Amino acid sequence: MRLSRFLPTSGKVRAGLIIAVFFVLLAVFGPLLTSYSPQASGTDLLQPPSGTHWLGTTQTGQDVFAQFVYGARISLGVGLVAGILSQIVSVLVGVIGGYFRGLSDDLLYILTAVFLVVPGMPLLIVLTGYLPSRGMVSVAFVIAITSWAGSARVLRAQTMSLRRREFVEAARATGESRTRIVFSEIMPNALPLIASGFLFSVIGAVLAEAGLSFLGLGSLTTTSWGSMLYFAQSAQAFLYGAWWWFVPPGLAIAVLGAGLALINFGIDEYSNPRLRTGRSRARAVRSRGPHAAALSTAGASAAASGAETPGVATILHDDAPDETVGSVPAGAAPAPPQIRELDVPGKPIIEVRHLKVDYPGADQVVHAVDDVSITLHRGELLGLAGESGSGKSTLTNAITRLLRNPAQVTGGSITYHRSARGRPSGPTTGGSEAEVEAIDLLGLSTEELRAYRWDELAIVFQSAMNALNAVTSVGAQFDDVLRVHRPTMPAREREALARTMLEKVGIDPGRVSAYPHELSGGMKQRVAIAIALVLEPDVIVMDEPTTALDLLIQREVLDQVMALRDEYGFAIIFTTHDLSLLLEVSDSIAVMQRGRLVEYGPALEVYAEPRHPYTRALLASLADMGALV
Amino acid sequence: MSSDVTDPVGPGNGRVVLEARNLVKDFRTNKRAGVFGREYFRAVDDVSLELRAGQVTALVGQSGSGKSTVGRLLAQLVPLTSGEILLNGAPVAATRGRAFIRYTGTVQMTLQDPFASLNPLHRVSYTLGRALRIHGGPMSADDVTERSLALLRKVELGPAELYLHRFPHELSGGERQRISFARALAAEPKVLLADEPVSMLDVTIRKGMLDLLDQLRRTEELAVLYITHDLGSARAYSAETLVMYHGKVVERGPSDQVIHDPAHEYTRRLLAAAPNPRRRLAG
Incomplete structure (x- = not known):
């Protein structure tokens, strides 16, 4: 039962482990299975496999099975020793250089770079040529020298990124010594890389040994899989059809390599506590x-x-x-939701009715959105408040149809009331029934969805830094939207429109050719808002649009949004965890807790007289922390 | 809904434990100046402050104001460009080696991001155990467990036995931040530098965390530097508030006075920009 904890769950890894263990057992115990010596020649020349010679014999009458199992010892031994040596060098060079930086890093990095560009196999051949003895260890040593550099470079990069992580800084602030930080904080996090580097250097070393022996540069007095191939080749085993001579060692090298590569899939599973x-x-x-x-x-x-x-x-x-x-008695029911009548002038544009979204888990189903009904009216600013895990993002993702697996809508409906297009021009009668079309958002096909998004409903995400494409200019990002939704618009008009929109959000139109990294955080968020507005949508979903911004910038962006709303008349769903901000800007407020709507009504009424204990507690803790509520 | 918090801060005349005099920190930028030189950027410009036993001092500023750099300078995590840090009246310069470890026995710092400041591969028991062994000298495994449990209880994580063997990913943000506090307290410090301890936490959890900080300053006689971008919580939880802008302290004084009667233009703009629902009732 304890043992089962260490068995990998993945079939690939199990297969890999079985292969590796098989070859190790073969190398350790295989020679006990045969009475022949790998070198001794006999009288049976070039015989196919039989009861006396399990894998047949060579041209000089040597037993192939005996050669194969004794050769496994050499091949695996060289692989293991070279893998360990090369990994030790690359860990020392990579981790130490990456952590300490400075001159020692520069020197180590130059060394790594030199070994990276030196062609490995020729160097190996030259070095082996001068070896005093060609024993297993010295061959492994030479292989290690030529193979550590690639892994060292990867480890150096990983260490440089790890040393900037906050837990390393925290360990330093605690008073942890440098050695401890390197070996207990950074190294364990680099373990997956070290382990996979080790596996691949073992594979590489087995291949390198085979290559050297095949070229006749290995020790010709000891038997390895490589030297078997060398002798098979020089005796023209292929011409004689003596497949039993060259297939076993060749196949063994290939299968062992595949097995070690399969084990690599499982390394994460062991090193990641999650x-x-x-x-x-x-x-x-x-x-x-x-x-x-x-x-x-x-x-x-x-x-x-x-x-x-x-x-x-x-x-x-x-x-x-x-x-x-634990503590609360089982009978204590949650307080009922507090829903008040809304008094908003516009007609409904999005109606969410009894929406349920579930995340099926291994042990239980999480009801991320549980029976939520809200209505967004034209021109209304609906504030959606809730802490992390309250379900507010799941709700807006359901409305924008951005829900991803494993989230599932298990009940309810979302209806979008589309107004006839050409809304701003012509004398409309102010939204008569004929002009409005009710669309079931949850039933839209992918094609219809594309038109609905951005044309009718646009989204502004929390971090504009991530929402904007870093490698294209601001103008190109306007183009991306316009080319899809207004395919007939000429390039000149597209640029003019982009400039106009930038001006509207208070950015110099000349910045249309700027790249995101040339803009400040507040400007990036304004650009994201301008791109959202470019098709004049009826609804904009703003997901924590100002959370990443400083107070003064947040105020500017908010003022801008409110001015634009007055100009264009779009409705806004505004999500944030900042309740005092919502109370200030929203027409109506929906407070969510654990997937349920706990309070919903006009913002001023909720502010003046919160009815649900959760809302009251939220406001009270805000006041205790000195917020202006 | 008004916030008449009865002075949660204490007298504000405790003994000065840690003092900073005219701190300056320049960072090298990537811009070249001349043939070999680089341009420098002054992150902290002539900042002086005093941290007193049993008192919270708030350092308020927006991102890029240099407030976190002041914290890191006080923790001696980065070397000063110029200026002086005095611990119990004596100047100390200890950014490395044994002197630095001795310094961390008195001055501890906690970091902003509870999700990044604990090593994901180590259990709570390891994290606390290391801190205890560094500052408490050699001790038996039972001793370490005993003291770790005491630390967990001090930061109000219970049942403590349940938390000891957890990995960081099994804890919520608030719980992780409490573990960070527990780790800092393992050194039995006199000064706690708390860099944005609540900015990444939910509102309902923030209050618990700040209350804990307030309680620790009282029971442990800690001198606390509360680094934050939030003027409101600075007023509610600190005796003295310093406002930083572009590396300089532009305003300082008793917290209530700074908030109610700000002298500097920048502080006034910050206060005016804070979300305020009352504005609507008035307008």
Whole structure:
């Protein structure tokens, strides 16, 4: 049962391990299976496999099976010794150079670069030519010298990225010594690379040894898979059809290489505790029964929702699974949702009715959105508040149809009321029934979806840095949208439109040729807003649009958004965790907690008189922390 | 909904533990100046401050203001360009070696991102155990466990036994930040430099975290530097507030005074930009 924890789950890795173990056992115990010596010649010349000679004989009557198993010792031995040596060198050079930087790094890096450009095989041949003895260890040593550089370069890059990670800084601030930081903090995180580097240098060394021996540069007095191939070749075994002479060593090298490469797939599983504990935990749940299951799912859901056991969270998350296991009596029902009538002038544009979105997990189904109904009206700013894990992003992703597997809509509907196009021009009668078409958003095909997105509904993401393409200019990103949605628009007009939109969000139109990295964070977010506006959509979903911005910039961007809304009249769904910001800018507010809508109504009323205990607790803790509420 | 917090901060006349005098830090940029030279960027420009036992001092600024660099200078994680750091009145320069480790026994720092500041490969027991062994000298495994549990209880993580064998990915953001605090407390420090301890956490968890910080300063007589971008929480949790802008301290004073009667133009603009629902009721 303890052993089963160490068995890999992946079939590939199991196959790889079986292959590797088979060859190791063959090398260790194989010679006990045969009574022949690998060198001794006999009277049976070039015989095919038989009961006396399992793999036949060579031209001089040597037993091929004996050669094969003794050769496995040499080939594997050279591979293992060379793999270990080369990995030790590359770890020392790569990790030390990458962590300490400075002159020692420069020198080590030059050394690495030199060994990288030196052609390995010729150097190997030259070096072996001068070896005093061609024993297993000295051949392995030469192979290691020519093969460490590639792995060292990879490790150096990884170390340089790891040393900038915050946990390394934190370990330093704790007072941890440099040696400890290198060997206990950085090295374990580079272990997958070290391990796979080791596997591949073993493969490389087995091949290199075979190559050297095949060229006759190995030790010709000891038998390895390579020297078997050398003698088979020089005796023209292929011409005589003596397949049993050259197929076993050739096949063994290929299969061993494949096996080690397969093991490489499993390295992550052992080095990443996230994958490791997930498995053992799931197993423990199955074996230890319901009590253990309750405990571990409570832990998992607490981690997933960003919830926390002590302090104020205990009061707020009154229906959390971890609390129902512990302190709160089972009868305590969550407070009912507080829904108020909205008094918004516009007609409904998006109606969400009893929407349910689930994430099926291994042990339980998470209801990310649970029976939520909200209505967005034309020109309305709907604020969606909630902490991490509240389901607000899942809800907006359902509306924008950006939900990804494994999320599943399991109930409810989302209806979009499309107005007739050509809205701004011509004397319209102000939205009579005939002009509005109700569309079932959840039923749209991929093709219809493309038209709906951006034309009707645009999205502004939290980090404009990631939403904007770093390698194309601002103008090109406007073009991307316009070419898809306005295919007939000439290039000149597209650029003019881009310039106009930039001006509207308060950016110099000349910046149309700028690249994202030339813009500040606030400007990038404005560009993202301008791109969202370019097709004059009816709805804009803004997902934490100002969270990454500084206070002063946030204020500027917000003012800009409000001015643009007055000009264009689009409706906004505004998501943020900042309740005081939402209370200031929204017409109506929806507060979500653990997938449920707990309070929904006009922003001012919710602010003046919050009814749900969660909303009240949120506002109270904001006030305690000095926010202006 | 007004926030009449009764002075949560304490007297504000404790003994000065850590003092910074005229700190300056230049960073080398990628821009060339002359043939071999580089241009330098002044991240911290003539900053002086005092941290007192049992008192929270807030250092407020927007991103790029240099506030985190001040924290790292005080923790001696980066060397000073010029200026002086005094611990208990004596100048110390200890950015490396044994002197630095001794310094970390008194001055500890916690970092902003709870998701990145714990090594994902180490259990809580290892993280705390290392901190205890560095500063407590050699001790038995039982001792380490005993003290680790005490630390977990101090940061209100319970049942402590349950947390000891967890990996960081099995903890929420708030729990991780508490582990970071526990690690810092393992050294039994006199000064805690808390760099944006709550900015990455949910609102409901922030208050618990700040309350914990407030409690620690009281029970452990800690001198706390609370580095934040949020003026509101600076007022609610600190006795003294310093406002930084472009590497300089532009305003300092008792927190209530800084918030209610800001003297500097920049502080006024910051306060005006803060989200404020009351604005709507008025307008």
